[in-house]
Amino acid sequence: MKCFYCQGKMVRGVTPFDVTRRGYHVHFDAVPAWVCEQCGEALFDSQAVDLIEHSLDTLDEQTYQMRVAA
């Protein structure tokens, strides 16, 4: 796999990921991803995307009581 930006080599690694949701923010320190050796650009595979989406769905549910008044 080649980097979309610089054509560098993508290797398995981890990358931080920030999400802004309605009423809260999430910061993941180390999400499994393909990371470019050259420029550091990260690309999530579908498994990582699923994990993030599942986590956010759960958070949306669990934090509803803290957001409903906002």
Ligand SMILES: [Zn+2]
């Ligand atoms: Zn790159």
